[in-house]
Amino acid sequence: MRVRTLVPLVALSLALSAGPAPAKESISKVFGGITAEEGREYGSLDSVNGGITIRENAVVREAETVNGGISVGERARVGSASTVNGGISLDREAQAGNLSTVNGAIRLADGVQVEDEVETVNGGVKLMPGARIGGELSTVNGAISLRRAVVGGGIHSVNGDLTLEDGSVVRGGIRYEKPKGWNWSGSRDPRVVIGRDSEVVGEMVFEREVELFVHETARIGKVTGATAQRYSGDQPPR
Structure with a gap:
């Protein structure tokens, strides 16, 4: 995108x-x-x-x-x-x-x-405070972590965890594709955390099972394919 x-x-x-x-x-x-x-x-x-x-x-x-x-x-x-x-x-x-x-x-x-x-295909992506990506951020097998960072073209993943922290913003939504062939990175479902003061502008679409946690101060739009679990405090339940 x-x-x-x-x-x-x-x-x-x-x-x-x-x-x-x-x-x-x-x-x-x-x-x-x-x-x-x-x-x-x-x-x-x-x-x-x-x-x-x-x-x-x-x-x-x-x-x-x-x-x-x-x-x-x-x-x-x-x-x-x-x-x-x-x-x-x-x-x-x-x-x-x-x-x-x-x-x-x-x-x-x-x-x-x-x-x-x-x-990236097999590898994580980490954005530190103030980092910005204008287009899409995508990975197949790798965790994504944003800390007070911005992605302007959406996030696309298959098997990796995703964490937005400290007011991070994703524009263009979030999409998780259903794994195909031998793309599985393990039996555990990905963990998606929309943390404190963070925002997702656009739809979140999940074509596979995930654990979705949304902080009570976070802002999100439509969610398809998953049920958001609201939480307070610094970290969602394990």
């Missing part, structure tokens, strides 16, 4: 798409890691067996690796970051266009902004 572009990322989008412009350095490796040095601008960073490190205030058009993680430093900017076997982490106030990984977790630190989608 696509949504409006986040205002703070307009400059990033223009910088990465405008042309013509002088060619930026691109680096490609089969074995070994790649580092984008602090404050410098790069085109594409491409590695097969090695991680990618983007240091503070660096600007990278595209970062892609097969076997290795991607680390984005404070206030750095990356147009897109993707990996097959490895996690992705963005430090404080970093910016990105979109993020994706197959086998690995994604972590967005305080104030991180992602313009478009965040996607």
Whole structure:
């Protein structure tokens, strides 16, 4: 699902798409890691067996690796970051266009902004205070946790737990698909918690069994396929 572009990322989008412009350095490796040095601008960073490190205030058009993680430093900017076997982490106030990984977790630190989608298949996603995703956040087998964070394009999951805390906001609703084939991550039903002062704008649709807990101060819309259990206090019952 696509949504409006986040205002703070307009400059990033223009910088990465405008042309013509002088060619930026691109680096490609089969074995070994790649580092984008602090404050410098790069085109594409491409590695097969090695991680990618983007240091503070660096600007990278595209970062892609097969076997290795991607680390984005404070206030750095990356147009897109993707990996097959490895996690992705963005430090404080970093910016990105979109993020994706197959086998690995994604972590967005305080104030991180992602313009478009965040996607993982086997791995959790964690958003710290002030983090924002403009598009959809999706995972198949992995827990999702938001703490005073915002997702603008809805949340899509199959098997993972979901927790919204401290006034987090999800626009575009929440959907859990019915598992297909061998997608089961275990026999336990996912636990969905809409915590204190949090809000879901849009419908919550559950095509499978879940445990749904909604704090008495939380705000939600229509729920299909599950029964919301209201609770008070810091944590829902176990």
